[in-house]
Amino acid sequence: MLKALANIGKYIVLLKNIFSRPEKASIYYRQTLRELENHGIGSIWIIVVISVFVGAAITIQTNFNIENPWLPRYIVGVTVRDSLLLEFSSTMVGLMIAGKSGSSIASEIGMMRVTEQIDALEVMGINPAAFLILPKIIAMVLFMPVLCAVSVAVGLLGGYLVCLIGDVIPVSDYIYGIQYIFYPYYLSYAMFKAAVYGFIIATVAGFYGYHVQGGAIQVGKASTRAVVISSVMILFTNLVITNIILH
Amino acid sequence: MIRLENIYKRFEDTYVLNDVSVDFEKGKCNLIIGSSGSGKTVLMKAMVGLLDIDRGSICYDDRDFVKMSPPEKQDLRKEMGMLFQGGALFDSLNIEENVMFPLNMFSRESYSRKKNLVDSSLERVGLRDVNRKMPAELSGGMKKRVAIARAIVLSPNYLFCDEPNSGLDPKTAIKIDALIKEITLDYNITTVVNSHDMNSVLEIGDKVIYIYQGGKCWEGTKEDVLHTDNEALNNFVFATSMAKQLKNS
Numbered sequence: 001m002l003k004a005l006a007n008i009g010k011y012i013v014l015l016k017n018i019f020s021r022p023e024k025a026s027i028y029y030r031q032t033l034r035e036l037e038n039h040g041i042g043s044i045w046i047i048v049v050i051s052v053f054v055g056a057a058i059t060i061q062t063n064f065n066i067e068n069p070w071l072p073r074y075i076v077g078v079t080v081r082d083s084l085l086l087e088f089s090s091t092m093v094g095l096m097i098a099g100k101s102g103s104s105i106a107s108e109i110g111m112m113r114v115t116e117q118i119d120a121l122e123v124m125g126i127n128p129a130a131f132l133i134l135p136k137i138i139a140m141v142l143f144m145p146v147l148c149a150v151s152v153a154v155g156l157l158g159g160y161l162v163c164l165i166g167d168v169i170p171v172s173d174y175i176y177g178i179q180y181i182f183y184p185y186y187l188s189y190a191m192f193k194a195a196v197y198g199f200i201i202a203t204v205a206g207f208y209g210y211h212v213q214g215g216a217i218q219v220g221k222a223s224t225r226a227v228v229i230s231s232v233m234i235l236f237t238n239l240v241i242t243n244i245i246l247h
Numbered sequence: 248m249i250r251l252e253n254i255y256k257r258f259e260d261t262y263v264l265n266d267v268s269v270d271f272e273k274g275k276c277n278l279i280i281g282s283s284g285s286g287k288t289v290l291m292k293a294m295v296g297l298l299d300i301d302r303g304s305i306c307y308d309d310r311d312f313v314k315m316s317p318p319e320k321q322d323l324r325k326e327m328g329m330l331f332q333g334g335a336l337f338d339s340l341n342i343e344e345n346v347m348f349p350l351n352m353f354s355r356e357s358y359s360r361k362k363n364l365v366d367s368s369l370e371r372v373g374l375r376d377v378n379r380k381m382p383a384e385l386s387g388g389m390k391k392r393v394a395i396a397r398a399i400v401l402s403p404n405y406l407f408c409d410e411p412n413s414g415l416d417p418k419t420a421i422k423i424d425a426l427i428k429e430i431t432l433d434y435n436i437t438t439v440v441n442s443h444d445m446n447s448v449l450e451i452g453d454k455v456i457y458i459y460q461g462g463k464c465w466e467g468t469k470e471d472v473l474h475t476d477n478e479a480l481n482n483f484v485f486a487t488s489m490a491k492q493l494k495n496s
Contacts, residue, residue: 115338123295123407125321
């Protein structure tokens with residue numbers, strides 16, 4: 001319990017250091033672009049692959065569970081769209097990126113710690129917490145909503161393909177369903193959640209990497225801990241945000 | 248000059264630095280020697296602010312580093328260069344970007360001017376045609392040279408070297424020592440070197456401080472090291488039985 005409280009305190013101190021004045025904005029800008037490429041663009045393919053299968057599977061399962069002849073078939077399209085928008089895309093992307101980028105961030109910063117590269121930055125008069133973690137936070141907060149939007153779009157495409165190829169429901173019903181009573185608010189809700197998850201992933205992974213002590217084994221452990229803790233935080237935050245916004 | 252006065256540092260209940268007072272002089276290679284675990288790395292880390300001390304003062308030309316605010320410390324650090332044990336080069340940057348890094352952060356010079364400074368720093372440490380290479384492609388000695396080039400590119404007033412010869416063969420180690428000595432004289436800077444390599448002590452030790460169990464046990468020049476009657480220092484310097492026989496003969 002005491003250790004958990006100490007970690008929360010250290011996390012808050014790290015956040016304070018991260019959000020202090022940057023030494024040179026242009027360098028941070030360049031770093032942010034590099035992080036956008038690494039953690040944003042580099043993650044699109046995996047999100048596309050997973051989302052297309054998830055969209056297809058949700059379509060089949062929804063159809064399987066709605067076998068009431070009184071319900072119109074386009075309800076499948078509505079359900080798939082709302083499931084992806086409200087829950088699946090944002091949370092699934094959050095958990096996927098926590099695994100992919102979270103472990104990468106923690107091990108990158110952790111290795112820099114054990115090889116004294118962070119000490120070198122500090123001795124040069126650079127704030128290492130801000131220099132290393134802030135561009136990652138900005139990149140993640142900016143790109144996670146994009147990944148979420150891609151996931152929704154590709155998930156809907158997966159549903160469309162399974163209707164087309166697998167003859168689950170008529171394609172026209174599916175297309176009608178995904179357009180039926182669309183609330184744009186759902187989209188902004190999903191984007192907001194994704195941005196929050198991006199912040200959690202970058203800061204939690206940065207925290208565990210930054211505080212590594214020891215060698216390669218500790219870096220590995222920090223990387224695992226970063227993924228586990230950020231995944232739990234994402235699920236908990238999902239519950240809190242959903243309760244606040246949609247309750 | 249760097250003046251340390253009554254430095255104390257403890258980890259839990261153990262004092263790793265116990266009332267250390269010493270002056271590191273400008274234009275000289277000041278060596279801190281001592282066996283592993285004696286506290287010399289902690290002392291150097293305390294001097295550059297990587298560790299906070301419990302008591303005492305660290306003055307850089309009469310500016311008390313301990314009492315400075317974090318932004319003031321950051322400013323003073325721009326006058327420091329440090330060579331870490333493993334080089335601590337940034338893996339993701341090539342050699343030119345590594346050496347240019349402090350310039351990019353703190354200098355408003357044009358790219359061509361910065362490039363010239365990088366090339367002259369690399370040339371100063373005896374490296375050519377390595378600009379595009381990555382740190383992983385260099386040998387241990389070359390990495391140390393690049394780290395020295397990065398440390399001097401902003402023309403620091405204070406140079407810190409933590410075990411500059413660790414992991415190097417004796418011939419390369421002597422070259423690195425000679426380079427540190429030349430840079431100290433050329434730039435007229437205060438250089439502090441942590442070492443337990445006796446070759447370094449005899450080669451470049453203008454002033455030598457022996458740390459024993461966290462305290463300053465002895466202070467003198469490289470010539471004095473060989474003729475001292477300090478038992479702890481003699482046990483450190485003449486550690487082998489052959490060396491002890493030579494000392495006694």
